[in-house]
Amino acid sequence: MKSNDVINLLEQLAPKRYACDWDNVGLLVGRRDKEVKKIMIALDASLSVIEQAAANKADMLITHHPMIFSAIKKVDYDDITGKKIAKLIANDITYVAAHTNMDAAVMADIAAKKMELIDARPLDVTYTEKMYKLAVYVPVESADLVRSTMLNDGAGFYGNYSHCSYNIAGKGTYMPLEGTNPYKGTVNKFEVTDEIKIETLVSDSNKNRIIRHMLEVHPYEEVAYDLYEISDSGYDIGVGKIGRIKEPVELIECVNIVKAQFGINNLRLVGDPDKKVRFIAICPGAGKSVVKNAIKMGADVLVTGDIDHHTALDAYEDGLCIIDAGHFCTEHFIVDYLKNHLLRCFYKDDLDNKDIEVISAKEESPFIFL
Numbered sequence: 245m246k247s248n249d250v251i252n253l254l255e256q257l258a259p260k261r262y263a264c265d266w267d268n269v270g271l272l273v274g275r276r277d278k279e280v281k282k283i284m285i286a287l288d289a290s291l292s293v294i295e296q297a298a299a300n301k302a303d304m305l306i307t308h309h310p311m312i313f314s315a316i317k318k319v320d321y322d323d324i325t326g327k328k329i330a331k332l333i334a335n336d337i338t339y340v341a342a343h344t345n346m347d348a349a350v351m352a353d354i355a356a357k358k359m360e361l362i363d364a365r366p367l368d369v370t371y372t373e374k375m376y377k378l379a380v381y382v383p384v385e386s387a388d389l390v391r392s393t394m395l396n397d398g399a400g401f402y403g404n405y406s407h408c409s410y411n412i413a414g415k416g417t418y419m420p421l422e423g424t425n426p427y428k429g430t431v432n433k434f435e436v437t438d439e440i441k442i443e444t445l446v447s448d449s450n451k452n453r454i455i456r457h458m459l460e461v462h463p464y465e466e467v468a469y470d471l472y473e474i475s476d477s478g479y480d481i482g483v484g485k486i487g488r489i490k491e492p493v494e495l496i497e498c499v500n501i502v503k504a505q506f507g508i509n510n511l512r513l514v515g516d517p518d519k520k521v522r523f524i525a526i527c528p529g530a531g532k533s534v535v536k537n538a539i540k541m542g543a544d545v546l547v548t549g550d551i552d553h554h555t556a557l558d559a560y561e562d563g564l565c566i567i568d569a570g571h572f573c574t575e576h577f578i579v580d581y582l583k584n585h586l587l588r589c590f591y592k593d594d595l596d597n598k599d600i601e602v603i604s605a606k607e608e609s610p611f612i613f614l
């Protein structure tokens with residue numbers, strides 16, 4: 245497998261179009277044709293992480309935070325960025341970042357699930373995914389297989405429901421012409437057959453994959469299917485989530501949930517610990533930019549990191565409690581998630597890739613509590 249194949253897998257998980265405009269994601273240093281046997285995953289491309297990648301002979305390094313954010317005018321090996329770039333190049337490590345695209349595609353969802361949020365929606369929309377209706381005509385006996393192939397591949401998501409489809413029985417007609425090898429029927433003979441029309445919903449990013457897999461299991465030589473854009477609907481994708489929990493809890497209870505779910509011992513709290521909260525916003529990492537949205541969308545509390553004094557003060561006076569659980573601790577779970585995701589991709593479809601190793605770097609927050 246080449247590094248470009250791994251980049252494509254990342255693109256399927258967290259498409260670049262989901263990223264914020266100011267972000268810098270994708271291949272940042274290195275080459276796309278590197279043969280990959282070992283991949284290291286980390287939150288940050290710190291010097292320590294790059295040294296670990298080199299010592300472990302990793303062919304690729306994937307981090308959440310991009311090491312290079314804005315344009316650089318020189319690569320001086322005496323400064324920290326230059327040193328890191330030099331080390332990556334000297335060790336022929338292909339370096340890739342998946343940042344706000346990962347936030348939008350994966351991070352916010354997992355964080356919302358950790359907090360058991362109901363009806364969660366994005367705090368800050370970065371992309372609206374076009375949705376399509378896919379209708380496919382299948383002989384009755386193959387309907388279950390074709391339907392389950394599509395639904396298990398991600399088709400049929402409506403709000404909080406998955407595996408949605410509509411199935412109508414009908415008659416299909418056709419005449420196989422010379423040179424065909426029909427699944428049913430005879431060449432040059434008009435055929436009427438029992439079929440099911442299966443309708444489901446696919447997104448812009450998964451439609452090609454789902455259609456490809458549907459065609460693989462459909463028994464017909466020429467598969468009839470329709471794909472049409474649903475003009476008045478789209479699926480909002482973005483940074484952070486807001487939703488409600490089953491029953492209101494005291495803010496201090498919410499603190500305990502955050503500590504348990506994110507494995508945190510110490511955090512900072514803005515707000516009265518006895519206050520009842522129900523609508524919870526969560527934005528792993530730095531959440532200053534979503535404070536106003538959280539207030540506008542009716543959050544009682546925002547769980548995030550990197551909140552400064554003035555932002556905390558304004559939020560408090562605007563009625564928003566804040567649980568600042570730290571940037572590192574609210575995001576680090578993504579490293580394990582990505583590692584497991586890549587391993588699942590490598591092992592599922594191609595056993596030849598079993599020799600690809602995925603490891604996570606040893607990292608700690610730069611802050612210590614005294």
Ligand SMILES: [Zn+2]
Binds near residue numbers: 528529575
């Ligand atoms: Zn972050």
